[in-house]
Amino acid sequence: MEKKQKRSSFSGGIGFVMAAAGSAVGLGNIWRFPYLAAKDGGGVFLLVYVILAVTFGFTLLTTEIAIGRKTRQGPLTAYSRIHKKFGFIGFLGFLVPVIILPYYCAIGGWVFKYLSLYVTNTQDIAVADEYFSSYITGFPEPVIWMLIYFAITAVIIILGVNKGIERYSKILMPILVVMVIVIAVFSMTLSYTDADGVTRTGLEGLGHYFIPDFSGMTIQDFLIVVMDAMGQLFFSISVAMGIMVAYGSYMPKETNMQKSVNHIEIFDTGIALLAGMMIIPAVFVFAGLDGMSAGPGLIFVSLPKVFDAMGIAGKVLGPLFFIVLAFAAITSSISIMEAIVSSLMDKFHWSRLKSSLIVCVYAAIMGVIVCLGYNYLYFEQALPNGTVGQILDVMDFLSNNWLMPLVGLLTSILIGWVVKPDMIIEEVTQGKVRFKRKGLYIVMIKFVVPILLFILLLQSFGLF
Numbered sequence: 001m002e003k004k005q006k007r008s009s010f011s012g013g014i015g016f017v018m019a020a021a022g023s024a025v026g027l028g029n030i031w032r033f034p035y036l037a038a039k040d041g042g043g044v045f046l047l048v049y050v051i052l053a054v055t056f057g058f059t060l061l062t063t064e065i066a067i068g069r070k071t072r073q074g075p076l077t078a079y080s081r082i083h084k085k086f087g088f089i090g091f092l093g094f095l096v097p098v099i100i101l102p103y104y105c106a107i108g109g110w111v112f113k114y115l116s117l118y119v120t121n122t123q124d125i126a127v128a129d130e131y132f133s134s135y136i137t138g139f140p141e142p143v144i145w146m147l148i149y150f151a152i153t154a155v156i157i158i159l160g161v162n163k164g165i166e167r168y169s170k171i172l173m174p175i176l177v178v179m180v181i182v183i184a185v186f187s188m189t190l191s192y193t194d195a196d197g198v199t200r201t202g203l204e205g206l207g208h209y210f211i212p213d214f215s216g217m218t219i220q221d222f223l224i225v226v227m228d229a230m231g232q233l234f235f236s237i238s239v240a241m242g243i244m245v246a247y248g249s250y251m252p253k254e255t256n257m258q259k260s261v262n263h264i265e266i267f268d269t270g271i272a273l274l275a276g277m278m279i280i281p282a283v284f285v286f287a288g289l290d291g292m293s294a295g296p297g298l299i300f301v302s303l304p305k306v307f308d309a310m311g312i313a314g315k316v317l318g319p320l321f322f323i324v325l326a327f328a329a330i331t332s333s334i335s336i337m338e339a340i341v342s343s344l345m346d347k348f349h350w351s352r353l354k355s356s357l358i359v360c361v362y363a364a365i366m367g368v369i370v371c372l373g374y375n376y377l378y379f380e381q382a383l384p385n386g387t388v389g390q391i392l393d394v395m396d397f398l399s400n401n402w403l404m405p406l407v408g409l410l411t412s413i414l415i416g417w418v419v420k421p422d423m424i425i426e427e428v429t430q431g432k433v434r435f436k437r438k439g440l441y442i443v444m445i446k447f448v449v450p451i452l453l454f455i456l457l458l459q460s461f462g463l464f
């Protein structure tokens with residue numbers, strides 16, 4: 001029998017979607033998606049991502065929310081409620097936000113730094129190509145901004161006012177969408193003639209983004225694209241890390257889960273696609289195809305050029321954009337930190353304050369180490385996705401390309417084969433809701449998810 005417990009609930013479908021969207025929409029959409037799309041050749045990445053979102057994203061989101069709503073437990077205990085032997089999935093999922101939090105704050109710090117340039121009208125220095133790399137390799141500024149960013153996240157969690165903050169998402173998210181659209185439209189109108197006399201236009205750049213070009217692509221290259229897109233999908237919709245289980249545990253039984261899943265997916269993927277439309281044509285115009293592989297610094301290098309090219313409008317849009325981006329980032333880092341803090345509270349029965357302070361010490365130390373990865377602790381590590389990374393990239397790879405696929409794989413084995421999909425289907429159809437994609441769900445959770453994730457894991461471990 002399920003233990004009866006008091007558990008606060010979201011006020012309904014919209015409350016749930018807003019909270020989940022606050023967690024899902026963040027730096028993953030605006031910073032991470034465009035640079036991966038650019039690195040992996042635009043159109044092919046986009047196509048693969050969208051296919052994965054409507055198949056894998058739908059399956060895993062549904063599964064995790066249903067597990068949370070059925071068990072009314074957070075991730076650390078939910079999986080063992082489903083099956084005694086599978087409790088460790090919750091622990092693996094718990095490790096994901098532990099790894100992500102420090103480096104998310106390091107990037108949040110970059111956003112704050114750029115915001116400070118724009119609000120003090122000193123953004124002109126950021127237009128130069130080398131500005132971003134000279135900034136992040138400097139010391140101690142990136143550390144200070146990271147700590148400021150983290151302190152804001154931590155104070156919100158310690159005071160327990162995150163619900164209040166997430167309410168502002170309702171106003172700020174639509175503003176973010178409008179701004180991304182305006183900037184995207186402007187990016188398409190750009191044109192630039194480089195030193196060799198070659199003129200490139202934003203529309204050509206848009207073509208690279210939307211039209212898949214498979215020419216010269218080997219199977220190995222394609223698998224790298226699938227691996228990148230899969231890791232990005234997990235990161236972006238916040239699955240395979242226990243968060244959606246926790247959110248599901250607060251979802252009222254009468255909420256239509258399928259609708260909520262669709263809304264999260266459409267919103268999250270929509271913003272990512274638009275962010276790509278804003279960044280990729282601009283990168284193509286100013287830096288050509290070669291500039292596309294710039295990696296994690298991509299938006300910080302290319303956006304200042306776009307705002308600069310906008311003239312006066314850029315002076316208004318620039319600071320506004322970074323304010324809203326900072327807000328979107330904070331609502332995500334709150335959910336990352338909350339996932340760790342609430343798990344510690346559940347597991348060890350510590351107070352909110354004690355759990356938060358322990359996470360603070362950990363995240364501050366690790367955050368400093370991540371920042372020093374571009375400076376005193378610099379190294380070059382080749383990663384199986386063909387990039388060379390520093391501490392931030394290694395941690396990112398570890399969580400997105402190893403741990404999350406592993407959590408997804410184990411979840412699909414648990415649900416597809418051990419307890420059987422009926423358990424989830426029953427939860428989705430509570431209140432006589434018809435599960436429209438039931439057939440797809442069963443095929444995905446039993447066959448496609450485990451097989452593809454297994455192949456991708458081998459690939460992520462560098463085995464082929």
Ligand code: PFF
Nearest residue numbers: 024026027028029235236336
């Ligand atoms: N989904 C968030 C984003 O796209 O920025 C990032 C994120 C949120 C990662 C919550 C991890 C997490 F636990």
